[in-house]
Amino acid sequence: MTERGGFDYLIVGAGFAGSVLAERLANELNLRVLIVDRRPHIGGNAYDRYDDAGILVHPYGPHIFHTNSAEVYNYLSRFTQWRPYQHRVLASVDGQLLPIPINLDTVNRLYGLSLTSFQLEEFFASVAEPIEHPRTSEDVVVGRVGRDLYNKFFRGYTRKQWGLDPSELDASVTARVPTRTNRDDRYFSDTYQAMPLHGYTRMFERMLDHPNIKVMLNTDYREIQDLVPWRYMIYTGPVDAFFDYRHGHLPYRSLEFVHETHPVEQFQPVGTVNYPNDYAYTRISEFKHITGQQHPHTSVVYEYPREGGDPYYPIPRPENAELYRLYARDAEALENVTFVGRLATYRYYNMDQVVAQALTTFRKLRERHTEATPLSPVGD
Incomplete structure (x- = not known):
């Protein structure tokens, strides 16, 4: 344990990776954790909220939970009940709405x-x-x-x-995209397919509800890292930003989300419709399909890929992987910082994969606490 008033861990980012590790460190090891996020909310890109019409929406695009891991599903089940949901996607092609992934129909x-x-x-x-x-x-x-x-x-x-x-x-x-020879029109075929019954944000709130966990929002960790005593850091942001882009910027693809509410009960027949060949947006998602909410109006989101903006998708090209390896070597050389999550490890992970990575990381960190480490007054 730290000295009174200090923290064992400073966790940068309150998304899945940071929140799972905060919960595990506090509940399993009774350690003190400060979790910091530059956004005004917890949950990272999985954050959800009720819009002005009273419809539960995902501001950062639809997040559909699916996994084959019983460990991940059972772990998250401690913090939420589930609503069974199997996502279906249609693609607008040649004037028809057709099932995707491609199947017999x-x-x-x-x-x-x-x-x-x-x-x-x-x-x-x-x-x-x-x-x-x-x-x-x-x-x-x-x-x-x-x-x-x-x-x-x-x-x-x-x-x-x-x-x-x-x-x-x-x-x-x-x-990643399967092709089927039967009529299975589910987008995913995972064993567990469900949505948090009361939303992702409620799940994150329960995950972080521990007296040893303090949450600081609207804050860049660099503003406080030299002011608050801590022993170890878990970093879930972009790895190139952590090292001040010393090897150059890692390329990411971003998204712009345009939300609309319509005075109809249903806007489209399924949760998501892809537009591979028409319009500047890639897809439209309707949240009531996904959440099961009953409401006389409906809210949808259009997704427009962008070159600039918040980093969402690491761009999978050999030269980018080579650049990441330079940062990975720098990261491995740091004894008191652990890098976890999609942005910190420059990989395109689904939500369940991030949770699995965080749980694996926790097991490794648990070994660290067999020996006492003195608290640094400035996080060095």
């Missing part, structure tokens, strides 16, 4: 066919352009479903989302 409706699942496998085999060692996102999709489906569903969406052609992006970008 997608192909049959698009081309006016009546294939069976077995015949769809043969269809994919006939149009695919197999590439022995796929390197790019284009290689992955064209090698799986052929060039026409690639052009209709993937190429335009990817170019808008990343500002790059799929031929310029790592294969991992589109490798």
Whole structure:
């Protein structure tokens, strides 16, 4: 434990990574934690709130929880009840709204066919352009479903989302998107698919509700790191910013969110509709599908990818991975700072993956506290 008035941990960022670690350190090890965030709220990008119409919305775009990890699901279940929810997405292609990921209905409706699942496998085999060692996102999709489906569903969406052609992006970008030969129209196939019953923010509030945890919002950690005594830091922000961009800026893709409320009960048939080929936005999401809320009006969000702004998506290209490795070496050399989360480790993680990473990190940190470490008055 620290001296009276000091903190064992200064945690930078109150999103999933920071909040999970704060909760574990306080509850399991009885350590004192100060969690700092530059935004005026906890929860990071998963933060939700009620808008002026009284509809629960996600200001930073839809956050759909899904995981195959019983450990992650059971851990979060300590802080929330769940509403079962299976997300469905349609893509606006050739004047139709078609299921995505591509499945049997997608192909049959698009081309006016009546294939069976077995015949769809043969269809994919006939149009695919197999590439022995796929390197790019284009290689992955064209090698799986052929060039026409690639052009209709993937190429335009990817170019808008990343500002790059799929031929310029790592294969991992589109490798995440499955292709199905049955009629399963769920966007995810994970074992656990549910939404926090009362919202993400309520879940985070319960997670951080501990007398050993203090929360400071609207604050850049640099403003207080030399004023408040602490022993260790957990950093969840952009790793290049931590090191003052000494090796250069790591490229990120950002998003602009435009929220609208409409005087109708339902705006679109599913939670999200993708627009791969039309308009400047990539998708429209309607929150009432996702939350199950009953309301005479409905709120939606349009997503416009941007080059500048808050960092959301690390851009997966080999040269960016090489630049990150320079920062990773710097990070490993620091004995009293641990880097956790999407921005701090420059990886595109889903929410459950961040929680899993945080729980794994906690187990490693627990070993640290077998020996006492003197408190530094300025965090050195």
